[in-house]
Amino acid sequence: MDLLPTEEQQQILDTASNYLGNEFPVQALLTTAQRPRLNHDQLKQLAGMGWIGIGLPDTLGGVGYGLSEEALLFAELGRYLMPPSLVGSVLAARTAAVRGHDDLAHAILDGTLRVAIATQQSSAPATISPTVTGNFLVFEAEGADYIMLTDDGGAALVALSDLQQVSQERCMDPTLDLTCWRGDNTTTTCFVTADQDAIFLRGTVLISAMLLGIAEATLQRSVDYAQAREQFGKPIGSFQSIKHYCAEMSIRCECVRAMLYYASITLQQQPSAGPLDTSSLKALAIDAAQENANTAVQIHGGMGYTQEMDIHLFVKRAQVLESLFGSERFHLRQVLSAAAPP
Amino acid sequence: MNLDFTEEQEQFRERVRDWLEENKPQESRPEDSAEGRAFDLAWQKTLYKGGWAGINWPQEYGGQGFDTFQQLIFLMEYAKSRAPGDHYRFNGLNLAGPTIIACGDEQQKQTYLPPILKGDVIWCQGFSEPGAGSDLASLKTRAVIDGDDMIVTGSKIWTSWARFADWQQLLVRTDPDAPKHKGISWVINRMDNPGMEIRPIHDMAGGTDLHEVFYDEVRIPVKNIVGGINNGWKVSMAQLSFERGTAFMPSQIETWNRMEDLLHLANQTRLEDGRLAIEDDHIAYQLAKMRAETRSLLAMTLMGISRNERTGMPGPEGSMLKLFQSELYKRISILSLQIVGAERSRLSGMASEWPKMFLGSFANTLGGGTSEVMRNIIGERHLGLPK
Numbered sequence: 001m002d003l004l005p006t007e008e009q010q011q012i013l014d015t016a017s018n019y020l021g022n023e024f025p026v027q028a029l030l031t032t033a034q035r036p037r038l039n040h041d042q043l044k045q046l047a048g049m050g051w052i053g054i055g056l057p058d059t060l061g062g063v064g065y066g067l068s069e070e071a072l073l074f075a076e077l078g079r080y081l082m083p084p085s086l087v088g089s090v091l092a093a094r095t096a097a098v099r100g101h102d103d104l105a106h107a108i109l110d111g112t113l114r115v116a117i118a119t120q121q122s123s124a125p126a127t128i129s130p131t132v133t134g135n136f137l138v139f140e141a142e143g144a145d146y147i148m149l150t151d152d153g154g155a156a157l158v159a160l161s162d163l164q165q166v167s168q169e170r171c172m173d174p175t176l177d178l179t180c181w182r183g184d185n186t187t188t189t190c191f192v193t194a195d196q197d198a199i200f201l202r203g204t205v206l207i208s209a210m211l212l213g214i215a216e217a218t219l220q221r222s223v224d225y226a227q228a229r230e231q232f233g234k235p236i237g238s239f240q241s242i243k244h245y246c247a248e249m250s251i252r253c254e255c256v257r258a259m260l261y262y263a264s265i266t267l268q269q270q271p272s273a274g275p276l277d278t279s280s281l282k283a284l285a286i287d288a289a290q291e292n293a294n295t296a297v298q299i300h301g302g303m304g305y306t307q308e309m310d311i312h313l314f315v316k317r318a319q320v321l322e323s324l325f326g327s328e329r330f331h332l333r334q335v336l337s338a339a340a341p342p
Numbered sequence: 343m344n345l346d347f348t349e350e351q352e353q354f355r356e357r358v359r360d361w362l363e364e365n366k367p368q369e370s371r372p373e374d375s376a377e378g379r380a381f382d383l384a385w386q387k388t389l390y391k392g393g394w395a396g397i398n399w400p401q402e403y404g405g406q407g408f409d410t411f412q413q414l415i416f417l418m419e420y421a422k423s424r425a426p427g428d429h430y431r432f433n434g435l436n437l438a439g440p441t442i443i444a445c446g447d448e449q450q451k452q453t454y455l456p457p458i459l460k461g462d463v464i465w466c467q468g469f470s471e472p473g474a475g476s477d478l479a480s481l482k483t484r485a486v487i488d489g490d491d492m493i494v495t496g497s498k499i500w501t502s503w504a505r506f507a508d509w510q511q512l513l514v515r516t517d518p519d520a521p522k523h524k525g526i527s528w529v530i531n532r533m534d535n536p537g538m539e540i541r542p543i544h545d546m547a548g549g550t551d552l553h554e555v556f557y558d559e560v561r562i563p564v565k566n567i568v569g570g571i572n573n574g575w576k577v578s579m580a581q582l583s584f585e586r587g588t589a590f591m592p593s594q595i596e597t598w599n600r601m602e603d604l605l606h607l608a609n610q611t612r613l614e615d616g617r618l619a620i621e622d623d624h625i626a627y628q629l630a631k632m633r634a635e636t637r638s639l640l641a642m643t644l645m646g647i648s649r650n651e652r653t654g655m656p657g658p659e660g661s662m663l664k665l666f667q668s669e670l671y672k673r674i675s676i677l678s679l680q681i682v683g684a685e686r687s688r689l690s691g692m693a694s695e696w697p698k699m700f701l702g703s704f705a706n707t708l709g710g711g712t713s714e715v716m717r718n719i720i721g722e723r724h725l726g727l728p729k
Contacts, residue, residue: 001345001411003641003648009343068343223725238728243721244714250725251662254645255638262641265345280634287631332630335637336620340602 003261005072012054012065013072019049020080026217026310029081034175036142037083040114047111052089055202060097061105067202068264071209075260078213081175081317084324085140087206088117088148091199095148095157098197099190104157108146116144116160118181119323120151128156130191132183135166139320142177146189150325155199156188173316198267201278204325205264208278211285211321212256214314218289218296219249221311225300236299245295252288259284266341276338279331286328289318345644351411358419361392366425375551379464379506382430386461395459396435398588403443403451404459410651413588421595428592430503434458434465436589437581438511441528444580445569454509454530466507468498468531468555469578476715478513479522479575483557485514485529487564492516492529494560500709504553505540507533512562517572526574530566537561547701548689587646587656590663594643597671600699601636604674605629607693608681619681628677635670642666658724665716668706675700 005013024037038046046052055070056062070090077086089108092115096105107113118136120126126134128149138147141160149156163181171178192199223246226237236242263277293314297304304311322328347355365388371381389395397416399405408416428435439458442450457463474481483496494514501510510531517525533540537560543552569577608619608629619625646659678696679686685693686700707713721727 001347001414001644001648002651003343003345003645004652005343223727226727235728237721240714240718243727244717246725246727247665247717247720250658250720251666254659254662255635255642255666258641258645259638261343261645262345262638265343269345277637280637283631283634284638329627332627332634335634336605336626336630 003258005068005261009069009072012069013076016051016073016076017079020076020082024080024082026081026313029175029313030308030310035177036140037081037175038086040111040143043089043114044111046086047089047109052086052093052111053109055090056094056097056109060094061102061109062093062097066264067205067268068261070202071205071260071264074206074209075213075216075257078210078317078321079217080213081313083140083176084207084210084321085115085117085144087203087210087324088115088140090206091150091155091203092146092148092157094197094202095155095190095192095199098192101190104189113146114140114144115157116141116147117324118147118149121180126183128154130156131185131187132156132158133185134183136163136181136183137169137323138179138181139171139176139324141165141179141181147181149188150200150203152194152200152326154191154193155197155203156191158183158186158188162186171320173313173320175313175317176320198274200325201267201274204278204282204331205260205267207321207325208256208263208281208285209260211282211289211318212253212260214318214321215249215256215285215288215292216253218292218311218314219246219253222246222249222292222296222299229301242299245299249292249295252284252292256281256285256288270341272339273341275334276341279326279334279338282326283328283331283335286318286322286331289314289321293318347411347415351415354412355415355419358394358416359423361394362419362423362425365392366423371426371429375503375506379430379503381426383461383464385426386431386459390460395461396439399439399443399455399459403455410588410647414591414647417588417591418595421592421599424599427596430464430506431461433467433502433507433511434463434509437467438465438509438530440581441511441577442530442568445528445577447568449565450530450568463508464503464506466501466504466510466533468501468510468512470500471497472499472554476712479526481513481515481526483512483514484518485516485527485562487516488561490564491561492564492567494531494557494562496557498555498557499543499553501553501555503551504533504555505542509533510555513574513578516567516574520572523575525572527571528568528574528577529562530568531560531562535560535562546704547698549702587643587650587659590643590646590667593667593671594639594663597639597667597674598636600671600674601633604678604681604696605633607678607696611681611683613683625677625680628673632670632674632677635666636674639663639667639670658720661711661716661719661724664710665713665720668703669713671706672703675703 050063053062058064093105093108116138118138121135128151163183166180166182169178229236259281263281266277267274296311396405397408401407471481485492485494512529512531516527537558539556541554542550611619649657682693682696686697
């Protein structure tokens with residue numbers, strides 16, 4: 001038993017973190033164009049490093065690591081506000097590979113094809129099966145070829161050209177493109193049921209990892225600011241009101257990181273505990289990211305409310321990520337009905 | 343990153359499980375304090391004879407010298423079997439004993455360690471004072487050297503089970519002129535020493551295990567100082583070097599057991615409006631949230647143990663787990679009152695365990711460092727925020 005990353009896993013994490021820090025600093029979003037966060041060439045570069053196929057078995061054309069390594073990578077992607085459509089690419093490659101669409105899987109794995117990610121509109125639930133019907137809010141459809149649609153029953157990969165665009169929307173998160181699309185008995189390119197492969201739960205783990213990245217990034221910024229900012233002749237971090245906010249933020253991070261590691265293992269190894277752990281993880285990750293980001297605004301004071309600092313981007317992203325792969329309410333329902341693990 | 347145990351470790355688990363199943367007491371622990379003491383000592387004797395006493399103590403001092411994973415497995419199985427908690431045995435096994443092992447001289451070790459493992463004595467603690475709570479290092483109980491003895495005058499408070507204890511780990515001020523952390527000594531005191539007066543304190547849950555202890559020119563031999571004179575602050579931190587993160591396993595499992603019991607209760611209990619408690623959105627939301635948090639408590643405990651195993655040092659998880667678990671436990675107990683409804687007022691009925699848990703839960707966010715002190719420690723030592 002060892003819940004911490006191995007040396008090899010730590011290396012994956014460090015490499016990703018260094019690369020993202022150099023190539024995609026969040027600070028850059030304050031001075032340059034905020035969209036697209038990831039252009040076509042950049043996606044190919046990430047794909048070239050094996051990031052899309054990192055958790056896919058090599059027999060299916062992937063790098064051959066597992067969900068734990070994928071989760072470590074996505075926590076870093078979340079920290080650098082990389083688009084959640086990367087989760088779409090990872091799941092799309094898996095869905096295509098599991099269904100034997102090798103060429104399609106390969107083109108997604110090498111970044112040639114772009115995949116968007118969607119959530120259902122809560123006012124009009126959609127059907128996701130071998131055909132899809134209903135309205136979807138789609139993130140990063142601009143320039144995408146496919147769209148990944150999932151719910152707890154299954155996962156569908158659909159060609160974007162087979163759906164109709166209903167509208168162009170304005171996204172709360174300025175780094176993301178948001179559109180509304182409609183399917184009407186639209187045939188999917190491939191469909192996998194939840195029993196065949198836990199695509200939805202894997203996506204839940206990866207989005208939770210991105211939420212952890214937000215919780216940790218906003219903690220780090222808050223601690224740095226609390227040490228540097230002085231009022232009443234002292235760093236504001238010496239005041240217990242601020243110090244205790246930061247302590248609570250760090251416990252939320254510890255709690256979610258531990259649960260992320262734990263759930264990334266049980267989902268692969270103990271199918272009976274998987275849903276309880278995965279849903280517990282997402283519910284806790286949403287809470288941690290949102291509470292930490294919201295608290296970070298308060299700690300940064302008036303400046304935290306402006307677009308001159310990057311805190312607002314984390315606040316907004318934490319909301320977007322709750323809407324993908326099940327809200328807090330949805331997952332808490334799952335937690336309540338899950339059987340006790342052995 | 344793995345949750346695997348070796349075949350050897352699984353065999354060890356079987357051995358622990360079988361032994362506990364055969365040997366754990368069938369009756370529950372008596373509520374009466376004197377009977378409780380007898381019960382605790384008898385159970386310690388059984389553990390000793392069975393070869394399970396002092397699982398984290400080195401073998402040279404009569405312990406089992408189990409490695410981290412054996413300790414973890416033992417504690418998991420122990421808690422699952424719902425065998426009796428440490429209760430009065432806690433201090434000797436987890437605080438005084440380990441401190442003497444780490445800092446005591448050979449004679450102190452020979453004299454004081456074996457009786458703890460054999461179930462002959464109960465230890466208590468004399469740290470806090472009426473004027474020194476969260477600011478423990480400002481303690482004022484004086485010890486003046488007089489030949490081979492120290493003469494101790496002052497008072498201590500929050501001493502659990504003092505009137506049922508044989509020995510006490512006591513912090514006294516041996517140098518009033520030194521900076522506050524540097525004039526303290528850690529000494530062994532006999533509880534039948536002349537000049538002491540013990541006053542039980544009634545806690546809000548109805549217990550009388552807390553005490554105030556007064557010392558009026560009490561003589562304690564200088565040879566009872568452990569780890570050197572004026573070195574007591576460092577000595578009192580030494581028991582931490584024993585800590586492998588496994589100490590949280592029992593309370594983690596206890597919290598999980600309570601959580602699952604409460605969920606079960608919510609599925610059976612009807613509210614005033616006739617619906618099952620679980621069908622109430624407000625209750626369901628909180629139950630689910632706390633179940634998720636309880637699940638993560640397990641993951642956090644395992645991550646803490648893993649970190650400890652890698653670095654050999656207790657990390658920030660100690661303070662974090664203490665704070666997280668005690669606050670969660672309190673919230674679970676508060677939620678239970680909403681589920682039992684009007685039954686909350688009855689300390690005598692079938693559902694009385696819940697209001698009792700509620701009343702007792704306040705101790706956890708105060709004792710062993712308040713939640714506010716824990717947040718300071720996390721903020722300052724772990725995050726590096728200024729004092």
